[in-house]
Amino acid sequence: MLAFLLTLFQSVEPAPKAPRPPNIVHVLADDVAWDDFSCYGSRDLVTPNVDRVASEGLRFTDFYAPSATCTPSRAAILTGCYAQRVGLTQVLFPTSEVGLADSEVTIAELLKGRGYATALVGKWHLGHQPQFLPTRHGFDLFFGIPYPNDHGPERLTSKEPRVSRGFPPIPLLRGESVVEQPAQLASLPERFIAEARKFIAEHKDAPFYLQLSNIETHTPWLVPQRFQYKSQAGVYGDAVACLDWAVGELLDELAKQGLDGDTLVVVSSDNGPLVHRYPELEGIYGHAATVDPERRHWLRDGKYQARYEGGTRVACVARWPGHIAPGGVSGELVAGFDLYTTFARLAGAELPADRIVDGNDLSALLLGRPEDFNPRDTLFHYENLELVAVRNGNWKLVLPRKTGERPELYDLEEDPSETTDQSEEHEDFVARLLELCELAREDLGDSKHGVEGRNRRAAGRLVK
Incomplete structure (x- = not known):
């Protein structure tokens, strides 16, 4: 009987530890x-x-x-x-x-x-x-x-007279x-x-x-x-x-x-x-x-x-x-x-x-x-609240700074340094990326177009 109990206890191994998160x-x-x-x-x-x-x-x-x-x-x-x-x-x-x-x-x-x-x-x-x-x-x-x-205090104002x-x-x-x-x-x-x-x-x-x-x-x-x-x-x-x-x-x-x-x-x-x-x-x-x-x-x-x-x-x-x-x-x-x-x-x-x-x-x-892996195909780029560019796949659309200017289109796979604008050769891609920009404006806004965006949350404000 003692031998049986010893065998029983020896056969019970401790439960494996849960893997530690990294x-x-x-x-x-x-x-x-x-x-x-x-x-x-x-x-x-x-x-x-x-x-x-x-x-x-x-x-x-x-x-x-x-x-x-x-x-x-x-x-x-x-x-x-x-x-x-x-x-x-x-x-x-x-x-x-x-x-x-x-x-x-x-x-x-x-x-x-x-x-x-x-x-x-x-x-x-x-x-x-x-x-x-x-x-x-x-x-x-x-x-x-x-x-x-x-x-620090050494930084100066941008207008004259330039002071701290x-x-x-x-x-x-x-x-x-x-x-x-x-x-x-x-x-x-x-x-x-x-x-x-x-x-x-x-x-x-x-x-x-x-x-x-x-x-x-x-x-x-x-x-x-x-x-x-x-x-x-x-x-x-x-x-x-x-x-x-x-x-x-x-x-x-x-x-x-x-x-x-x-x-x-x-x-x-x-x-x-x-x-x-x-x-x-x-x-x-x-x-x-x-x-x-x-x-x-x-x-x-x-x-x-x-x-x-x-x-x-x-x-x-x-x-x-x-x-x-x-x-x-x-x-x-x-x-x-x-x-x-x-x-x-x-x-x-x-x-x-x-x-x-x-x-x-x-x-x-x-x-x-x-x-x-569920890949992302689109990424939007903002400066402050202005939408300035969108990447979709390998294509990048750079929005114009001034009204009346054309957007620029780059193939980032072939031209990561953005040296060759292909907007005139690929007007269909330009149109598709402009449609994506409208989705971003609806979601996040665009100050240049006067759009607030539906899904923005407020920053915290100092409680005085």
């Missing part, structure tokens, strides 16, 4: 061009750590930032929606009295509901008053600056408390990485979500001394080298904690690069904000405009050892707000059912099941 680390680069990483064909920059993420995972060739400027792009990434839908369509300043609305459900809130620890380290830029800060939108930890590193805009010294916040003002900007890249590594180490035993939003690739390009004058692309190149180092530090910490196979790492950019000179910035920050207009990029134009590819088409690479096959390349049409839906899906979180979410689920692409 940790998610999103490195959101600031103002970095599609081709500023060597894995995207950079002519003058070497980025071994970003390249490693690409070679050990998946590289997207047709990934779009949701906007050509910071605030709208970040609002879209965190909410899974076009920025026009959530009411944050312009860059916010230290004098702004709006921010991300309390009613929006961020990816941090969704993941927190699934037991994730959540952190944002670096730049926020979705409202600087306490009611708008990351800690009010699902982040357990915030260590960073509430708006860009060039929004009255911005306060840039604060460094921990949670909702100012711990340093003015923030010592050149020291922040290293301090942000130390904070990020600490967060990873302290939460290695449970799932976590970390957004590292760097600042050094945004003007002024201030970096620790060890990165100065080391690149072949001037001061901006030094900043990209610093960013690449930061990616390597995160990969090192994940390996140190034994979390490689448990962690999805995504590196993307919030918009394209500066490609024109800005005298005010040069006058204030000198070489740390002097854009080299002779530096060539593969894509046309850059930040602040969304008509052409250089403003919104950016790099995106993803790595998750054991889950994402190494060395993959995807040419699917994807956007920054797709990360919201994808992260939620991988974490087992339900999307909000009471609102439109624009993000597409990329998990099938990441996990090597393209047959299960």
Whole structure:
């Protein structure tokens, strides 16, 4: 009888543990061009750590930032929606009295509901008053600056006499408390990485979500001394080298904690690069904000405009050892707000059912099941509330700036640099894309046409 009982107990194996949802680390680069990483064909920059993420995972060739400027792009990434839908369509300043609305459900809130620890380290830029800060939108930890590193008291008005805009010294916040003002900007890249590594180490035993939003690739390009004058692309190149180092530090910490196979790492950019000179910035920050207009990029134009590819088409690479096959390349049409839906899906979180979410689920692409992927065929591009372009498949229609001008049509598969307008040869495609524009106007509005849009939500307003 005893032998029988021993055999019985030995045959009962413990129930298998439920698979742990992945940790998610999103490195959101600031103002970095599609081709500023060597894995995207950079002519003058070497980025071994970003390249490693690409070679050990998946590289997207047709990934779009949701906007050509910071605030709208970040609002879209965190909410899974076009920025026009959530009411944050312009860059916010230290004098702004709006921010991300309390009613929006961020990816941090969704993941927190699934037991994730959540952190944002670096730049926020979705409202600087306490009611708008990351800690009010699902982040357990915030260590960073509430708006860009060039929004300090040195900035000048645009009209004569040119005087200070009255911005306060840039604060460094921990949670909702100012711990340093003015923030010592050149020291922040290293301090942000130390904070990020600490967060990873302290939460290695449970799932976590970390957004590292760097600042050094945004003007002024201030970096620790060890990165100065080391690149072949001037001061901006030094900043990209610093960013690449930061990616390597995160990969090192994940390996140190034994979390490689448990962690999805995504590196993307919030918009394209500066490609024109800005005298005010040069006058204030000198070489740390002097854009080299002779530096060539593969894509046309850059930040602040969304008509052409250089403003919104950016790099995106993803790595998750054991889950994402190494060395993959995807040419699917994807956007920054797709990360919201994808992260939620991988974490087992339900999307909000009471609102439109624009993000597409990329998990099938990441996990090597393209047959299960539901591709997007259309993406709209806005500047503030004006619809300026639409991409459908490989065709891109650029809407005219002035009444009476013709729209421009480009085949992005053959002509990603948008050098040859084919609107006269393909009037049928122009007509089809113009019909799609009408759908966007009905949904999201278009200030140029005086259309409000049926499905827009308001930004949050400061409660005084």
